Amino acid sequence: xxxxxxxxxxRPGGAILWQNDLCRxxxxxxxxxxxxxxxxxxxxxxxxxELGAAERSRLMAxxxxxxxxxxxxxxxxxxxxxxxxxxxxxxxxHVIPRFRDDPHFPSPVWCEPRRDASVPEERAEHAAxxxxxxxxxxxxxxx
Amino acid sequence: xxxxxxxxxxRPGGAILWQNDLCRxxxxxxxxxxxxxxxxxxxxxxxxxELGAAERSRLMAxxxxxxxxxxxxxxxxxxxxxxxxxxxxxxxxHVIPRFRDDPHFPSPVWCEPRRDASVPEERAEHAAxxxxxxxxxxxxxxx
Numbered sequence: 001x002x003x004x005x006x007x008x009x010x011r012p013g014g015a016i017l018w019q020n021d022l023c024r025x026x027x028x029x030x031x032x033x034x035x036x037x038x039x040x041x042x043x044x045x046x047x048x049x050e051l052g053a054a055e056r057s058r059l060m061a062x063x064x065x066x067x068x069x070x071x072x073x074x075x076x077x078x079x080x081x082x083x084x085x086x087x088x089x090x091x092x093x094h095v096i097p098r099f100r101d102d103p104h105f106p107s108p109v110w111c112e113p114r115r116d117a118s119v120p121e122e123r124a125e126h127a128a129x130x131x132x133x134x135x136x137x138x139x140x141x142x143x
Numbered sequence: 144x145x146x147x148x149x150x151x152x153x154r155p156g157g158a159i160l161w162q163n164d165l166c167r168x169x170x171x172x173x174x175x176x177x178x179x180x181x182x183x184x185x186x187x188x189x190x191x192x193e194l195g196a197a198e199r200s201r202l203m204a205x206x207x208x209x210x211x212x213x214x215x216x217x218x219x220x221x222x223x224x225x226x227x228x229x230x231x232x233x234x235x236x237h238v239i240p241r242f243r244d245d246p247h248f249p250s251p252v253w254c255e256p257r258r259d260a261s262v263p264e265e266r267a268e269h270a271a272x273x274x275x276x277x278x279x280x281x282x283x284x285x286x
Contacts, residue, residue, distance in 0.1 A: 047222050049210045060203055067192045078232055079190050082225035086241060086249035089221055098229060106229035111254040 008040050008090040017131045018138050022058055025066055025134055032103040032117030033096065034127030035074040037134070039063050041091040048083060048091060059091075061141055066095045069133040074126050080108065099123070151183050151233040160274045161281050165201055168209055168277055175246040175260030176239065177270030178217040180277070182206050184234040191226060191234060204284055206236045212276040213240050217269050223251065242266070 007013065014026030023041050030036045039062050045051060051059065067079055076097030083093050098105055101120075103113040150156065157169030166184050173179045182205050188194060194202065210222055219240030226236050241248055244263075246256040 047210070047214065048224065049207055049214060049222070056203075056207065057200065060199075064192055064199065067190070071190070071192060078227075078229055079192070080225070080227045080229070081191065082223070082227070082251075084221075084223045084225070084251060086221055086223070086251070108225075108227060108229070108251055108253045110251045 006044055006090050007088045008092060009044050013040055014038060017134045023062055032119060034119055034124050035070050035097040035130055037066050037070060037095040039066055039093040045091050046089045063093045063095060065137040065141055066134055069137045070095055070097050073130045073133045149187055149233050150231045151235060152187050156181060156183055160277045166205055175262060177262055177267050178213050178240040178273055180209050180213060180238040182209055182236040188234050189232045208280040208284055209238045209277055212280045213238055216273045216276045
């Protein structure tokens with residue numbers, strides 16, 4: 001956990017679905033998790049409470065718009081939201097659709113898997129529509 | 144994961160530090176994690192995006208005020224925020240101070256521990272001031 005060379009300052013962290021001056025939405029394509037998105041702050045900051053109130057609200061509006069797009073597209077059993085940063089201490093949010101048959105359910109996705117990571121075909125098809133759903137939702141947000 | 148008998152509708156989920164009409168802040172006293180707080184929505188809802196925009200903003204303001212109180216009191220190496228609900232699908236936020244020597248670091252706290260859970264004396268002393276810090280911060284929020 002060093003701030004010296006920051007992975008999210010240096011690399012996008014996934015396929016970019018959308019970005020603006022504040023943040024980007026990426027699809028990291030985690031095995032077994034179609035529809036898994038991350039919202040990554042553009043500037044380097046470690047904690048949400050280092051951000052000003054307006055910046056924080058704008059970022060959370062993006063996180064929740066992405067959650068809406070993921071719910072609409074993927075129809076998960078549960079959504080998981082998390083801002084951890086123990087490995088990469090640069091503010092980012094995991095927005096994760098969870099299914100009862102996914103590799104870790106009901107554990108968090110960072111723990112030991114409970115089953116294999118094969119993905120139902122239908123779920124992969126839903127994920128193919130996610131980029132468009134994310135962009136549609138985010139186009140409606142105030143700048 | 145059933146919504147029938149909901150643990151957070153039926154029980155407080157920890158020692159209550161603060162509450163209002165919207166939510167409560169509890170200290171679940173997780174072994175090895177002094178300063179670990181949860182913010183639990185009063186009413187039953189499964190997902191953040193089931194809440195209206197104003198309700199969501201009010202809840203996040205509480206979450207971030209608790210993060211500020213935890214950072215000020217505990218002086219952690221990193222903060223972790225998460226809304227998962229795979230086990231108890233009732234909106235709640237984990238607000239967790241993380242330390243390089245805590246039981247799981249850098250893993251999330253829900254995974255297998257990497258070391259024992261003994262807590263430095265100083266950290267336990269800091270946690271004793273947390274309730275007061277949480278109440279002070281939350282008293283400053285608009286209703």
